[in-house]
Amino acid sequence: MLRFILTRVSLIIPTFLGITLLAFFLIRLVPGDPIETLAGERGIDPARHEQLLKEYGLDKPIFVQYGIYLSRVLQGDLGKSMITQEPVLNEFKALFPATVELALCAILFALMIGLPAGIIAALRRNSIFDHGVMGISLTGYSMPIFWWGLILILIFSVQFDLTPVSGRIDVLYYIEPTTGFLLIDTLLSEEEGAFWSAVEHLILPTIVLGTVPLAVIARMTRSAMLEVLGEDYIRTAKAKGLSRFRIVALHALRNALIPVITVIGLQIGVLFTGAILTETIFSWPGVGKWLIDAIFRRDYPVLQGGALLLGVVVMSVNLLVDLAYGLINPRIRHTR
């Protein structure tokens, strides 16, 4: 087991280096002089230019520059935002909980509907329900989620006035961030109605972000269940006279869940991507919207550092899923 963990962990080192290389060269691909790019449109006088060139180590060979960058990154120094002058890492830390809260709600939503739908579709293969689930999930999989968000706003916010259009919580409330997760913070604050306001604001973004994972989970659960239901041990269980519920819940589902868990892990990367679009539509103050705003403000340190951090987060989640998978499924652990 230790060997398995060590191999998996060591495999991410080249990936991490690759991501830092990408982030490093990113800023150099921007046309023009990097200092002028960093200084923005205000321009810069030659003396200061010279000084900054030294300060950033830009007068040294490119490999040395990369070395300097890498050692800074490893110490958690990702530069400062050109707009707010705040360290990029601090801004990321302040906004990240909002994205995580949204992503967790979305994956829970996707699981709560996707798993049962996939299981029932498999049990009633070729029924109307099965075709319905497959049709809907393929539609969900093809959904342009930025449009889906607008349509849900049209229906639920404009037509029926049920849900708010943007933000995380009503402006009436001021919640001191303790965990950064508003659902928890509002409960801690004991402010009347704040929790429900946070819930209301979460509903539409959760549905929008959860749609694609929901579709993928439903399809995957169905095909994994179908495969498992054809196995010999299910026939044995039936022959033993076990109840249908016992066969499905204990014998089939536990084996069918293994590939489903992998898919859920892979969906987490997709979730962070989707968060960029979802947060833009609902003005959700998370890291996705922060990145997009940085592009339009030409805030290159934020773009560089933010993309690097998101890449590292996705990489770490994938690693954790990989390790968890090895724990659940001994076959994986021993084959490599």
Added chain:
Amino acid sequence: MTTETMEAPAAAAPTATPPHPLREFWGYFSANHGAVAGLVIIVAVVLVALLADVIAPHDPNVTNTALALKPPFWQEGGSIAYPLGTDPIGRDILSRMIHGARLSLLIGIAVVAISIALGTVLGLVAGFFRGITEIFIMRLMDIVLTLPSLLLAIVIVAVLGPGLMNAMLAVALVILPHYVRLARAAVITETSKDYVTAARVSGAGTVRLMFKEVLPNCTAPLIVQASLGISTAILDAAALGFLGLGAQPPSPEWGTMLADAREFVLRAWWVVTFPGLAILITVLAFNLLGDGLRDALDPKLKR
């Protein structure tokens, strides 16, 4: 695709001889109603795109503020001259969507063409030369795959500058690893087979082996992936357009149209509804087609 489907019914009636491969393919493919529906939609979209200049009732870029935000014809205040209504500066939405079909198909096909061309070459090279070349190429592809695809595309476009060409390049790079992996995997299974050994023994060079012997035998998975890739490309390019990083206004790209109309969502439902619906239907059609092709071409799934 279209040529195959048109030839298939014309093939000779089956006798004792095994059915023509195309006929067999059509047999499997047509059993999947979803795939046929997808194909029909795609043919329709292609026709619309080709005939855009003829069938679009108005010029997609002519503005007329007197006609701004007219609703679709079945609503009060709408007129049949502008069937799906007009946008905030009085352009006909239907005409813009028809011209947008051209752009979206072009994006999908061009992106996948770039990806396949580059991807198969890289995959063939990795599969044939193994060793350090393979490790380098495949590790690079793993890194690209690790990063969320849209994030990577956004970063690339942010650096290269917003615009349709850069968006297409970014999406092509992002979907590249799938083709590299497919081509490499196919090469590795194929090169151990007798026909490749036979060709090698009879003196065929590596390039000939790569392109004339091995490549034609791994086209099936590539075709399936291409169909699915077109849907990803259209979706991601539209997302970039929506974020203001893809095709720029006044280009009638569907995602860009949505971005233009976003602030009017509370007043005029039609300006956001129709372009998005067009994206959804087109992407869905390519996904249906891809699923159908996979079922029909994958020998493992054939009964």
